[in-house]
Amino acid sequence: MKPLNLSPSFEPPARRPAPLRFYGTFGPSCRDEKTFCTLLEAGMTGMRLNLSHGDLDRCADWLAAFRAAQTCCGVTADLMIDLHGPELRIGTLPKPLALSRGGRVRLAAAPAPDAIPVPAAVLDALTPDQPLLLDDGQIELRAVTCIADSVCCRVIRGGRLESRKSLALPGISLDLPLLTESDRHNLTLARTCGVTQVMMPFVQSGGDIRKLREILAESRLEELTIFAKIENRVGLDHLDGIIRETDWLVIARGDLGSALPLWRLPAVQKAVAARCRAQNCPFMVVTQMLDSMRRHPVPTRAEVCDVYNAVCDGAAALMLTGETAAGNYPAEAMRYLVRTATAEVVTL
Ligand SMILES: Nc1ncnc2c1ncn2[C@@H]1O[C@H](COP(=O)(O)OP(=O)(O)OP(=O)(O)O)[C@@H](O)[C@H]1O
Ligand SMILES: CC(=O)C(=O)O
Numbered sequence: 523m524k525p526l527n528l529s530p531s532f533e534p535p536a537r538r539p540a541p542l543r544f545y546g547t548f549g550p551s552c553r554d555e556k557t558f559c560t561l562l563e564a565g566m567t568g569m570r571l572n573l574s575h576g577d578l579d580r581c582a583d584w585l586a587a588f589r590a591a592q593t594c595c596g597v598t599a600d601l602m603i604d605l606h607g608p609e610l611r612i613g614t615l616p617k618p619l620a621l622s623r624g625g626r627v628r629l630a631a632a633p634a635p636d637a638i639p640v641p642a643a644v645l646d647a648l649t650p651d652q653p654l655l656l657d658d659g660q661i662e663l664r665a666v667t668c669i670a671d672s673v674c675c676r677v678i679r680g681g682r683l684e685s686r687k688s689l690a691l692p693g694i695s696l697d698l699p700l701l702t703e704s705d706r707h708n709l710t711l712a713r714t715c716g717v718t719q720v721m722m723p724f725v726q727s728g729g730d731i732r733k734l735r736e737i738l739a740e741s742r743l744e745e746l747t748i749f750a751k752i753e754n755r756v757g758l759d760h761l762d763g764i765i766r767e768t769d770w771l772v773i774a775r776g777d778l779g780s781a782l783p784l785w786r787l788p789a790v791q792k793a794v795a796a797r798c799r800a801q802n803c804p805f806m807v808v809t810q811m812l813d814s815m816r817r818h819p820v821p822t823r824a825e826v827c828d829v830y831n832a833v834c835d836g837a838a839a840l841m842l843t844g845e846t847a848a849g850n851y852p853a854e855a856m857r858y859l860v861r862t863a864t865a866e867v868v869t870l
Pocket of ligand 2: 751753773774775776777778808809843
């Protein structure tokens with residue numbers, strides 16, 4: 523594997539940007555006024571809407587409840603849209619698929635019983651032995667036979683696969699457009715929906731951010747703050763150019779963790795944080811910060827240490843994803859996030 527062009531630095535942050543920002547993610551567990559009020563009271567400063575799971579117009583009720591909660595709590599919070607962009611995902615499954623180790627499963631571009639729907643570009647790129655990581659690497663497949671419109675895979679690591687989960691092809695970089703048709707449609711609705719920030723997935727260069735700024739300007743959305751997600755090796759290789767162009771950088775550990783051997787993720791996170799600090803670029807750390815709180819009301823010791831370490835490394839924002847979107851304890855998770863991140867330094 524080519525060495526990453528990043529030198530780690532363990533210098534303490536030059537300054538801790540204040541105040542810290544805290545985000546939750548909309549989803550089935552986080553869509554009513556009461557829940558939003560609890561999150562805002564816990565210290566949340568903004569919500570992210572993941573447009574890979576639904577368009578802005580389909581979420582009108584959620585957005586109305588979020589606005590009502592802000593009025594009720596007497597605060598103003600950010601509304602961030604996370605574009606689909608050049609991100610790879612599987613399509614919609616009629617029902618979740620149970621994949622067992624050693625079993626076989628078919629990938630197809632068109633919906634078919636017992637096949638996993640994937641973009642046609644994925645089928646074109648696959649060759650025998652290519653690994654595929656699904657759902658942030660929880661499930662691993664390996665291509666066995668590849669014919670034009672269908673690929674048969676062996677299940678290396680099994681699990682329960684749900685619709686629209688992430689898909690990564692380690693070692694392959696596909697040439698996909700910066701924005702999808704649905705992204706462009708959502709941008710036309712952004713102003714009326716009160717969007718204040720936009721998150722761009724799989725940023726590959728500073729040029730991607732310049733192009734996004736042009737598109738935002740054409741849509742009279744130049745005031746939106748841009749958050750550039752670093753999610754793969756290409757993004758890491760062009761980090762300085764991206765930092766120069768973006769308003770914020772996002773260390774998006776879900777997809778980034780699938781693009782690298784997972785054990786290298788902590789060192790890479792530290793190195794990206796150091797580069798942001800050196801260039802005075804505010805950055806956000808995201809994904810699985812309190813993942814066990816999807817199922818439990820109290821986080822693990824390792825999770826609270828991860829949150830605190832991210833702040834010590836200079837993160838100016840932290841975001842919860844599945845913990846609020848689809849977890850059983852969204853309010854408790856936000857409370858733990860804010861309290862841990864803002865806990866006083868201890869001198870012994
Ligand atoms: N707008 C939405 N509508 C329906 N379900 C959603 C929505 N947003 C999130 N979810 C559910 O919550 C889960 C966690 O949300 P999250 O935004 O982290 O998605 P994700 O698929 O893990 O993508 P990413 O890697 O971009 O975080 C999703 O997998 C999905 O099941
Ligand atoms: C949130 C996200 O997109 C990631 O961590 O990959």
